[in-house]
Amino acid sequence: MRVILAGPRGFCAGVNMAIQSLETAIQRFGTPIYVYHEIVHNKWVVDRFRRLGVVFVDDLNEVPEGAHLMYSAHGVHPGIRRQAAQRRLRTIDATCPLVTKVHREAIRFAREGYSIILIGHQGHDEVIGTMGEAARSILLVGRAEEVDTLNVPDPDKVAYLTQTTLSLADAAEIVRRLRRRFPNIVGPPKDDICYATQNRQEAVRQLSARADLVLVVGSRNSSNSQRLTEIARDQGVDARLIDGPADMDPAWFTGIETVLITAGASAPEELVAGCVRWLEERFPTDVEPATVCVEDVHFALASELR
């Protein structure tokens, strides 16, 4: 069996920064240390930190006054920052700078009087945070059809932003529809869909034609991992989203000659290596790394830890 390892795959600069920030905070302040929501959307990473004494909370009332609280890579609603200040929590902000960029754009467009259309998925942590920055000016659109029913006070004063981890093709279709409906719409100065999302999608788009099956290593609540699975299926290739080798089933590989393996931006390389080992233990396997572009992006630790 040929195993193609898609590159780039796995951890992005924002996830690396958030994980290193949490590791540094544990060393410096000890545990328990609290994190609002999952530090990144990956079960393996979250379980590992739980074993180290990290407590993940969905409600700040669960955090004792004065304790250390970290914000996850997806960012938070400004109301959470206010609540943390009231409870005198010692906060550490591990929001990815590329998410913070979208928050800043939302604040700027709202200040300039625009109605903002945010393209994204309802209920995603990042979307909740971005919408909170301009709650009175922002409307969420998840599908192209929803553009037709949007209601804005001034159709000539509309701006759009996007979640960082969307499918490029889906977002482009929604933007096309928005431009038809609001010809004067303005967008962000630089693409909101982040470099890591774009590169991982491009690798799957280019490489999946060579595969009979695509394995995407990532958790179900990881938006960018879900998108990688959809992109492979859109190319007509069977694709499965798995947390790791424990999810793999020998029956999937009957008649399969080539498997493409990729990983979402929050999925650790250990799990990819585990999937390759799982295949090697069962089939004569030939592993081929295939990198469509090289990334060189790094973010500094959360400012409170520098």
Ligand code: SF4
């Ligand atoms: S996927 Fe993109 S926006 Fe999200 S943490 Fe990684 S680099 Fe930042």
